[in-house]
Amino acid sequence: MAAADPLSRVFAALADPTRRDMVARLAVADATVGELAEPYDVSVQAVSKHLRVLEDAGLVSRSREAQRRPVHLEAEVFDLMTAWIERYRRQAEERYRRLDDVLASLPDDVPPTQEPLPGGGAP
Amino acid sequence: MAAADPLSRVFAALADPTRRDMVARLAVADATVGELAEPYDVSVQAVSKHLRVLEDAGLVSRSREAQRRPVHLEAEVFDLMTAWIERYRRQAEERYRRLDDVLASLPDDVPPTQEPLPGGGAP
DNA sequence: CCCGTTCTCAACCAGGTGGTTGACAAGATG
DNA sequence: CATCTTGTCAACCACCTGGTTGAGAACGGG
Structure with a gap:
């Protein structure tokens, strides 16, 4: 989803299991791209792409530290989803x-059972 | 996402603004496919597809009532997301x-300022 | 019984997604 | 300076998505 609205981006970003796992690990501690990529058996480039999606969604920020680019979880965006x-x-x-209330008050009113007597009078 | 895991399906289903709007409207009241399609300026078939995505994610259920197929919101699946x-x-x-605690406890401990006196003794 | 209404299925299409490989930028370090 | 490490950019590919149109199923009402 290249959709413009932030909520769509956040939901789309978390719709991928690999990305969710990254978020889970980043909740524990910041990590570099290489560290993040290590357990996944995909190329570092693929992980870099995933991080870009998370970054575009505002879930993650990347700083600079020598050649390394430590990734940091930005937890505030979660509130957007939670609110929705x-x-x-x-x-x-x-x-x-409300439906329960209506059902509870029903027996005091007209019971929905049909009357089987067409011209029926009381005996 | 045709991913197997439920969480991915729910997130993916809500990553679309049209689908989120449908959920919002279904939270107010059940509706038929035609009623749901009316405000969106897309074909009924497209809305039917959206509903299938929502149904596969467990967010919605469709029953049968003559030719009509009333759609009902299943709110329990939200709990899955909220938990995550x-x-x-x-x-x-x-x-x-924890970081705040560490920073707060730091001044009581060794201050990280260097000592400018190499062999310094008290006067 | 035929007709209109409501909805799904199937085929198709433009565009996005997750993955790959190859080239290269930025920096520490020999 | 040469080189290794770390990561990004670019091009490419198979596949999924959201949309369309056309055909047809299911059912109530005249």
């Missing part, structure tokens, strides 16, 4: 709560 | 906290 998710999760839960 | 996000966000915050 929580908003609609709560809204959906609210719906369920 | 919160885990690494907290881990990253913990790192900052």
Whole structure:
């Protein structure tokens, strides 16, 4: 996704298992590109590309230290996602709560069972 | 992403603005495919495809009601994401906290300033 | 029973994604 | 200075994605 909006970029960045694993490891400690690439059995170039995606999403920042480029996790962007998710999760839960209320109040009202007697009178 | 793992599918599903908007609207009320498609200026088929992505991610379920196929939001899958996000966000915050502690305790310990007196004795 | 409505399936297309290899920039170090 | 280390850039490739159109399935209503 080369989409412009930040939320799409963050979600897309985390839709890849390798990238999620990188984030998980960066939550523990900063790391260089080589260190990050070591366990994955892909080229360093591929990892560099993944890092670019994470950087474009604002999840990661890269500084400079001699030839090395230490990668650092920027955790604030998580809040963007959390806010979005929580908003609609709560809204959906609210719906369920209201539905429960309606169902609970129903037996006091008209029961939805049909009346089998066409011209029926009480005996 | 045709990836097998559920987390990737959920993230990928929400990486599209149109799909996120559908989820937002479904949080308010269930809807049919036609109702969902109406505001988007794309074909109904495209919306049907989007719904399939959301369904494969477990975010949505489709039942049957005459020709109509009402779509219902399944909010539980959000928990999967929230759990993942919160885990690494907290881990990253913990790192900052520990770093702060180290920095705070530093002045009580050996100050990192060099001693300018080589064989220096007290006067 | 035929018709209209609602929706999915199939084929196709432009463009993006994750991977590769090869070349090269930036720096420490012999 | 020559060289090794670390990482990026560029070109290329197979595959997935989001969109289209056309055909057809499923079902209610006249």
